[in-house]
Amino acid sequence: MNSTPPVLGVPVKPEAPRGFTWKKKRNMFMFVFTVPTLLFFCLFMIYPIFHGLYFSFTDWSGGSETKNFIGFDNYKEMLNDPIIGTAIVNDYFLVFWKVIGIVGLGVLFAVVLTRFRLRGTVFFRSVFFIPNILSVVVIGVLWNYIYNPSIGFLNSFLSLFTSENVQTPWLGDTKLAIWMLLPPSIWAGIGFVMVLVIAAILNIPKDLYEAASIDGAQEWQQFCRITMPLAWEQIKVSILWVVMTTLNGSFVIVWMMTEGGPDNSTQVMGSYLYQMGFRQYHFGYASAIGVLILILSLITTLALQRLMRRDMVELA
Secondary structure, X not given: OOOOOOEOOEOOOOOOOHHHHHHHHHHHHHHHHHHHHHHHHHHHHHHHHHHXXXXXXXXXXXXXXXXXXXXXXXXXXXXXOHHHHHHHHHHHHHHHHHHHHHHHHXXXXXXXXXXXXXXXXXXXXXXXXXXXXXXXXXXHHXXXXXXXXXXXXXXXXXXXXOOOOOOOOOOOOOOOHHHHOHHHHHHHHHHHHHHHHHHHHHOOOHHHHHHHHHOOOOHHHXXXXXXXXXXXXXXXXXXXXXXXXXXXXXXXXXXXXXOOOOOOOOOOHHHHHHHHHHHOOOHHHHHHHHHHHHHHHHXXXXXXXXXXXXXXXXXX
């Protein structure tokens, strides 16, 4: 190890190895950027989860000072609550159709805008992505007007093909209301999936498509053999995104358009949690519903990750 020559007879300590200095700086860099983020995560995610778990074992109203511990009574009450069953069915109903609608149409539009030589592709990308910029509240209000039985666009359009004015209460029918939540939900989510898949397709070498065309492969065959395998990771992320945002975020669109009605026919777990906690002041029971949402979300996500697991396709 080299040492610096003494100056005026005063010996100087040898310099630390460069590797040691670099490692120390790297650890300091990781500490500065990791620890604050971890603290914020624990403060705003982990702590509320455990606090909500504690509330689920109490009869707290949300405003009183007393929180009586009642054990598993809230969970027992959920087992006998028919609205919980309806909410779970509605949540997975929305999950199923939103995955098909959002991911299916998002992938379709991504392929059309990248694989087919169309004019104005930038314009169409912008148009499809605009709903992602809008607030869910704005989307709910907009589609409320579209579904309005008296002055709504949908009934006015259908009236053009009938002899009498159509005045169907789309959001007031217990059999139709849950289906009417799908168009705004799908419309609002297509743009994100489309942009994600477009980025994946543009990273696929064109030589693969040219070789497939020379071999006589049709567009559908190229999609199944080239596009799908090489863009699968982005498609899988899109599916998981739709599932998680639906199980945890359907509350806003449901509450803005139907408030869980009519007759609780569009109730989802998030909207029922809000109703029990902030309308009926049964905060302990609402916390138990929140725990159920967390458990179902984890189980669904883990199951989907296992079902969609496949070997990574790497480009040579």
